[in-house]
Amino acid sequence: MNAVESTGLVKAFGKKRAVDGLTVQICENRITGLIGRNGAGKTTFLKLIAGYLKPTRGSVDVFGKNPFDNLDVSNNLIFVDDGMAFSQSFTLGEIIAEMPRFYRNFDLELATKLLDYYSLDKKQRTAKLSKGMRSSFNAIIGISARAAVTIFDEPTTGMETAARKDFYRALLKEYIAFPRTVILSSHLLGELSGLLEDIVLIDSGRLVTVMSADEAATYAIGLRGGEKQVGELAGERQVLYREDFAAGVYLVVKGGLAPEEAARAQKLGVEVTPVEADDLCIYLTQKDKGGIDSALRRE
């Protein structure tokens, strides 16, 4: 079953369409990464799912219900972002103690242990936390809530590398112990590659592609060698990225190579390399296929 389903979803702010005709399904009890560049519409889409924003056109359903201002959806969903706000009259310890009131599956013991692990003082208040610590605290609430739909919007903003890795690990372990639908938005796909099961790639409010993490690994290949040889091998394939070198060219093309093509590549002296998921997302959402080089090129 799909946890989230959107059809022709549009959200406009004035004339600007942050989400522009998005039709996508997100499977239940999987970890889905919503990947896109800054301003791709990730946050707006997630807020539409959370029921905070009203679609301008189209529809979005969470477990078959319209999430906007919906109590049932809100009861089964937690939205973790840096806009999470808590009263300054509460200490961190008091905040987590309040959470079971709202999230019936909230694991207070887990939250307490994670607070200790992240060296967050229970007597502190959120205003005194650094940006990274604040993100860690919000993430702890998100993980411990065990909500049927758990949304993390750029959850690791400001976190140091070690804290980010710990967060991914904690999330994965908790997800395995208590499966739920996790939607994670990020532009740092590299770090998430071991965590994500599905990837939804969006750009300019539109869907670029949906793929599983396994598909992402074989979605495209890189060809490096002389321009003529690489061009011959690439044939009619869709070119996702091109980088020119003094001694040749590096092309990223869609699809894999058949064994006989691989043999031909070897004969032509073309190096075939896998494309990292992180790079792939960059190539798929690049406005100009020539990359930054094309902007810097002097005619």
Added chain:
Amino acid sequence: MRSEENNLRLSTAVKNQYIYKLRANSGYFCALVLAQVIAGLMMFAGSAATGTAIDNVQIMFYTISPQIAVIFSVIWALIISILLTTHANRDIAFTVTGNRKSYFLSDIAFILTGCVFGGVTSALIGVALRVPFYFLHMGNVMLNGFYPNLGQVCIIAASTMLYMLLLAVAGYFAGTLLRFRKVFIIIAAALFVGIIYLRTNLGESQSFLRMCWDSIINEKLLGFFTLRVTAVSIVMFAVTVALSYRMEVRK
């Protein structure tokens, strides 16, 4: 999510939000009590005394009025209700489960609690003030009016609550308007000045505005006053909620 037991009843959501708001804003209640104590001290220091002497007997009249405490409570209600409508408070409410209906209903419950609390404490501070008064003028307190009667205390409490409610509703309305469009700050300021102007310049004229003012603010009968304040509150809350429904849940 798909089973009924996972559905949240509105009453539960309202209760959860209400308790959360009470706990989160308990400091405001402490601030009110502190303000009441300060009001008490001011009343004590400033209690008016008029005296007269007949032959060898000197008679002093002391006026003990909880007026300052009432004014403090009313201002408190106005401030609290505006604070409730701020972005920060709205974000706090929507970080946890709930929808707009539960948000408004818990706000209303919170405001009513504040009004009851403020009304009762204002009335009681007037009573409490008599204790130091008694010791200060030990043995010389003899005339009626010194010992509070329950009916009078209740009337003070009830009327304070109603004035607080009136201001709280106005504050809530103004706060929501401000969040809706910043330009309303100017309109709100103009209204505020206008009301003060009305208050000082209406005099004894028979204008429509004077009638409105009299019928709401200067109503002498508690029953009518209750009815009118309740009616005004309901209408203003309804308008506020209707306005607020034009906005997104959380940005």
